[in-house]
Amino acid sequence: MAVTLKEVAAKAGVSRSAVSRTFTAGASVSAKTRSKVEKAARELGYSPSLIARSLATNRTKLIGLVANNFQNPVFLEVFDLYTRTLQERGLRPLLVNLSHETDPAHSVQMLKQYRVDGVVVATSTLPPEFARSFMDAGVPVVHAFGRIAPGAGVTVVGIDNRACGVMAADALLARGYRSVAVVGGPEGATSTQDRVAGFRQRMAEAGEHITDIRYAANYSYGAGREAMHTLLSEKTVDAVFCGDDLICMGAMDAARSRGMLIPDDIGFLGFNDMAMAGWEAYALSTIRQPTRDIIMASVELVVAMVERPGEPQRSRLFDCSVVERKTLRPVSVG
Amino acid sequence: MAVTLKEVAAKAGVSRSAVSRTFTAGASVSAKTRSKVEKAARELGYSPSLIARSLATNRTKLIGLVANNFQNPVFLEVFDLYTRTLQERGLRPLLVNLSHETDPAHSVQMLKQYRVDGVVVATSTLPPEFARSFMDAGVPVVHAFGRIAPGAGVTVVGIDNRACGVMAADALLARGYRSVAVVGGPEGATSTQDRVAGFRQRMAEAGEHITDIRYAANYSYGAGREAMHTLLSEKTVDAVFCGDDLICMGAMDAARSRGMLIPDDIGFLGFNDMAMAGWEAYALSTIRQPTRDIIMASVELVVAMVERPGEPQRSRLFDCSVVERKTLRPVSVG
DNA sequence: GGTATGCTTGCAACCGGTTGCATTACCAGT
DNA sequence: ACTGGTAATGCAACCGGTTGCAAGCATACC
Numbered sequence: 154m155a156v157t158l159k160e161v162a163a164k165a166g167v168s169r170s171a172v173s174r175t176f177t178a179g180a181s182v183s184a185k186t187r188s189k190v191e192k193a194a195r196e197l198g199y200s201p202s203l204i205a206r207s208l209a210t211n212r213t214k215l216i217g218l219v220a221n222n223f224q225n226p227v228f229l230e231v232f233d234l235y236t237r238t239l240q241e242r243g244l245r246p247l248l249v250n251l252s253h254e255t256d257p258a259h260s261v262q263m264l265k266q267y268r269v270d271g272v273v274v275a276t277s278t279l280p281p282e283f284a285r286s287f288m289d290a291g292v293p294v295v296h297a298f299g300r301i302a303p304g305a306g307v308t309v310v311g312i313d314n315r316a317c318g319v320m321a322a323d324a325l326l327a328r329g330y331r332s333v334a335v336v337g338g339p340e341g342a343t344s345t346q347d348r349v350a351g352f353r354q355r356m357a358e359a360g361e362h363i364t365d366i367r368y369a370a371n372y373s374y375g376a377g378r379e380a381m382h383t384l385l386s387e388k389t390v391d392a393v394f395c396g397d398d399l400i401c402m403g404a405m406d407a408a409r410s411r412g413m414l415i416p417d418d419i420g421f422l423g424f425n426d427m428a429m430a431g432w433e434a435y436a437l438s439t440i441r442q443p444t445r446d447i448i449m450a451s452v453e454l455v456v457a458m459v460e461r462p463g464e465p466q467r468s469r470l471f472d473c474s475v476v477e478r479k480t481l482r483p484v485s486v487g
Numbered sequence: 488m489a490v491t492l493k494e495v496a497a498k499a500g501v502s503r504s505a506v507s508r509t510f511t512a513g514a515s516v517s518a519k520t521r522s523k524v525e526k527a528a529r530e531l532g533y534s535p536s537l538i539a540r541s542l543a544t545n546r547t548k549l550i551g552l553v554a555n556n557f558q559n560p561v562f563l564e565v566f567d568l569y570t571r572t573l574q575e576r577g578l579r580p581l582l583v584n585l586s587h588e589t590d591p592a593h594s595v596q597m598l599k600q601y602r603v604d605g606v607v608v609a610t611s612t613l614p615p616e617f618a619r620s621f622m623d624a625g626v627p628v629v630h631a632f633g634r635i636a637p638g639a640g641v642t643v644v645g646i647d648n649r650a651c652g653v654m655a656a657d658a659l660l661a662r663g664y665r666s667v668a669v670v671g672g673p674e675g676a677t678s679t680q681d682r683v684a685g686f687r688q689r690m691a692e693a694g695e696h697i698t699d700i701r702y703a704a705n706y707s708y709g710a711g712r713e714a715m716h717t718l719l720s721e722k723t724v725d726a727v728f729c730g731d732d733l734i735c736m737g738a739m740d741a742a743r744s745r746g747m748l749i750p751d752d753i754g755f756l757g758f759n760d761m762a763m764a765g766w767e768a769y770a771l772s773t774i775r776q777p778t779r780d781i782i783m784a785s786v787e788l789v790v791a792m793v794e795r796p797g798e799p800q801r802s803r804l805f806d807c808s809v810v811e812r813k814t815l816r817p818v819s820v821g
Numbered sequence: 822g823g824t825a826t827g828c829t830t831g832c833a834a835c836c837g838g839t840t841g842c843a844t845t846a847c848c849a850g851t
Numbered sequence: 852a853c854t855g856g857t858a859a860t861g862c863a864a865c866c867g868g869t870t871g872c873a874a875g876c877a878t879a880c881c
Contacts, residue, residue, distance in 0.1 A: 170830070170869080170870080172868095173867095174829090180870095181828065181830090182829080183829060202866090203600045204538060205542055208539055208869090209836050210837095210870095223570075226560050229557055229558065229563055232566065233584060233586060234825045236583070237586070245597070246581070247581055248579075254574075266536065377571050402766065405766040433744060468853085489837095491837055493838095503839095508839090508840095508860090516859070535838075539839090542837080542841040543840080543865075
């Protein structure tokens, strides 16, 4: 079917090694041989089989991406950055969708079979043990958006979710909100737990208490909307800290549909600063998570682990910041 | 590093062939041998190398997905469905991101090197020749969201964009709109061209004319917003047919920011029916494109082409329908 | 001219599986 | 017990590359 190295060698009148070497960077070939080979290859339309090469070199140039949040637009940015960053380095992404997967171990198995060079687990809703299982299998792994596990576990790239919770509490307190609620992401997610913990801590330090805490079933508009409706049917609050912009938009629409005005009757603070947060219909004040930095660093780290095995890579946390738009009233001065 | 077939064979006291056969469906192995092998494999933690298998069988079980629209949330659904559908069949996706790629030929080359079994090109903004180049390279290919090319070209799965344009015109006319405009997707996209052609045709048949046609630079909120602002600064219209929901939302916000009320002052008809179209802040009336059907059919067809080479597969077009929400006034009766 | 030096080049083994073919084992039938 | 037929097994070649090693070669230097 496809043209092989042997045919090119025959046509160019050289050995197979010569052909192989002209296609491997940094190998020793004379200019004369190289041009003969390149000519033959061009005429035959030859392109080397990465499969065969992988088998021989024990490197596939495949980096797995494990995700389970194909509903949330932030992941579009993740996919875009991830694929582009890899492409620039001559690597390719192998996608694993865990959204509807019952058995994650099955996916570990699959990626192992493809002999991926490394894996990036991009999710905060999977337990840390999942990423760990790649490490145990000897596969370089980075857990993006993860929580740093105590005791030298998996390399993590993400943010300090606890600090973000504190930051959120500060932002609401500074604006004079006093009966605040949380509509978090999925309760099981480490990111949710840490953000709530930080938020709760700062509120306690300020001598305030949290009126209500709800958890959206998943990172979606519908889940946020629903959680907010039940919240509002039971409690009265003047501000809400949401675990995600998408959830926040749902929550905002729930409040609006009950006739509440934003930010006069109720304030909203989102999380992520996805593109839609800037849309005029929402103009969401939110905490920006540097997705771009996280993904690029994840790729960088996993590549480093592949290239220099044994040399451990340090986890990295990036800073977040409050992006001010129109869903919170201004900071009260004095 | 990883456990190989040879080691398992040694441990189980059988030949390498025997091990190979217990791991290939439908091969002839006795129950006794099989259990011996499985035991040894389990104890050693063996999992067969798909790389080696690919080399021997000339099948990689890799299906490329070429996309260039990583900004638009519809593609989240595409990725989700695509990866899941493949996974269910024991196949894996290899993603190619053409968003910022200068030279598409480069990507064809890359996918060829990985010896993908087939390719799905999912975009309407690339010229038909692009998908064609896979065909010429002997790689089974399906062009999802494409335009059926005259003269036995690439197999296409999508919708009849022309008919959708007609449908859009009918919807606006039936509601009594008389000075309508189009804010299309990128002008070079075949889908845009066909929809506009259908729209224009029906308007002409009805003896009406189109007040203005604009093209958004890309499928984004910002592009839609911008196009709408320039449109409104020059013309007066009572309804707009948009090439995409995202563009439409941008256009709606542009209109609103000028104090216009929807649907009283101006009506909007979107395209795609993405999840966000149902959000209360927009409640977009739109034309539903059956993304799910398109992706599933694309995978099905490309798999068929892989399994039965030579047997040509027929292109498939799915029906669209108008989804009524709140951005168009009711159909005028009588 | 002889030889040390450093590139090129080809040979052949190897990567980890699959598979056609020949051989052996097994089982049933008489 | 013998035969015939089928199922199971092992051998060895092959998939398409890479790479250590040794031989070949040209150049430079004495």
